[in-house]
Amino acid sequence: MASERSPNVYGGPPPQSDLRLVLLGRVGAGKSTVAKTILGRDNFRSEGGMCVKKQGEVAGRTVTVVDTPGWDTVKRTSTHIKKEIKNSVTLCPPGPNALLLVVPMGELLSSTDRKAIQYHVELLSVRAWKFTMVLFVSEAEEKCTSIEQNQLIDRAKSLLVKCGDRHHLLECGNSPSQIPELLKKIDAMVAENCEEFFIPQVYYELMETTMPREVTELRRMYEDREDRLKQKFKRELKEKEEELKKYKEEKPKEGLMKRTSSSQLLPPSMSTEKQDRSVMADNRNVDLQAVKQGYREETLSVVGHYVKPLIMIMTAVVGALMGAVAGAQHGTLGACIGIPIGIIMAVLVSYAVRGAATAARDIPITVKFEENESHRREEGADFFFDSPKSKGFDKDQ
Structure with a gap:
């Protein structure tokens, strides 16, 4: 060799x-x-x-x-x-x-x-x-x-x-x-x-x-310790790799940049929280509008209750004056007859005008209120305003 x-x-x-x-x-x-x-x-x-x-x-x-x-x-x-x-x-x-x-x-x-x-x-x-x-x-x-x-x-x-x-x-x-x-x-x-x-x-x-x-x-102790450390590091590395693999599998398939609204650009938790806040704000706006509508209707009802008699009296007085002036051309008897005729005509005209105005006002209010009510019921609002006087005006008042 x-x-x-x-x-x-x-x-x-x-x-x-x-x-x-x-x-x-x-x-x-x-x-x-x-x-x-x-x-x-x-x-x-x-x-x-x-x-x-x-x-x-x-x-x-x-x-x-x-x-x-x-x-x-x-x-x-x-x-x-x-x-x-x-x-x-x-x-x-x-x-x-x-x-x-x-x-x-x-x-x-x-x-x-x-x-x-x-x-x-x-x-x-x-x-x-x-x-x-x-x-x-x-x-x-x-x-x-x-x-x-x-x-x-x-x-x-x-x-x-x-x-x-x-x-x-x-x-x-x-x-x-x-x-x-x-x-x-x-x-x-x-x-x-x-x-x-x-x-x-x-x-x-x-x-x-x-x-x-x-x-x-x-x-021998050194060799045993070296073997244990190697096994420990291998085990920890395997666990980290499994955690990373699990994280990748659970990650949503659609990226954050594919969301359509600005709120969806946020992380899932923040986006959900913002959507809940938005729904709550919408419900509050709808409820506030309903409350304002109710107050408006209450005010119009009170005004109509007290103002309508005054308007009727003023209309009757104006009709009486107009009848008296028109009948004065035929003497005292004509003036006396013209006063009741003027009052009757003024009252009839006042009723006709008031009925047309009430009908024109009730239509949009009722439609708008029904739309708000339907919208709030669909959204499932927690607070719901329902007033008997929100159904429209009482024409007898």
């Missing part, structure tokens, strides 16, 4: 932090092809059932790739292969930044395949999923449609859930411009893990045995 170094084949900025990768996958998954594509070299060869480590300059940084021997089913994997998989993470000390699980694009991923993947990844410990990314690979000449890609992602859903839905599609042998995008996703995963790297299980157990008991308990 040799360690080699190649020149920077992609160019780029000055060397940054080193990157350490371990490739995992079944037999024939294409791990060696992925290593060649990442490092940009063709002399990357696997060595049977042994791990192979290579280094190279990629995008201005040193990248170490460890290729592991492929596994078969859980029952058929030899003890030697299991041991090599466990030791692979110790070949790039202090530990790999990422574990790339290589899955061919044409893989059916049956339940047996998924169980074999989970078993062999967890040979490194359950903590390995935190640093794992699924790498779907295909040859450059084997173009996969988006539908086929979505189907493969759906079949690998259980694996993606374990590794935080981190995955990448890589066409091996194609333009090297894909590699910076892959490295960018790996850097994002490293940042998500707070710049931590995967500590091999053997070192992890060694630290647990050599660390003081207080430090070990403190570290």
Whole structure:
């Protein structure tokens, strides 16, 4: 197992932090092809059932790739292969930044395949999923449609859930411009893990045995608290999203600007309150008009009661004077006869004029009052004015 170094084949900025990768996958998954594509070299060869480590300059940084021997089913994997998989993470000390699980694009991923993947990844410990990314690979000449890609992602859903839905599609042998995008996703995963790297299980157990008991308990408490906080934040985020969704569903479909009247431009509560106030104001105006109409009719009734006799007397006097003047031409007897005739004619004319005036006045008043009464009954006014004298004038008064 040799360690080699190649020149920077992609160019780029000055060397940054080193990157350490371990490739995992079944037999024939294409791990060696992925290593060649990442490092940009063709002399990357696997060595049977042994791990192979290579280094190279990629995008201005040193990248170490460890290729592991492929596994078969859980029952058929030899003890030697299991041991090599466990030791692979110790070949790039202090530990790999990422574990790339290589899955061919044409893989059916049956339940047996998924169980074999989970078993062999967890040979490194359950903590390995935190640093794992699924790498779907295909040859450059084997173009996969988006539908086929979505189907493969759906079949690998259980694996993606374990590794935080981190995955990448890589066409091996194609333009090297894909590699910076892959490295960018790996850097994002490293940042998500707070710049931590995967500590091999053997070192992890060694630290647990050599660390003081207080430090070990403190570290466990910190990890438990971190898990609780993550669960709490996820739960609160889910609740906020549900509240926002519920608010959007309950929000009226018609916007406020589609309302036709000025009162409807207000929020629903203010608009309803203003409409109630408007109805109350209209009812008060109608009631006030009815009261004024009643007072007007009462006043006209009183005036008619006292003024009508005075008008009759004055009319009789004027008729008597006119009759006396007209009969004076025929002497004293003619003046005497003219007085009663003038009174009778004046009274008759007065009655005729008063009847016509009363009829002309009663028609609009009655019609207007009936309209106001009907309007108030339709609006359901709380206060309703109803006076016996509002039905019209009593002609006998």
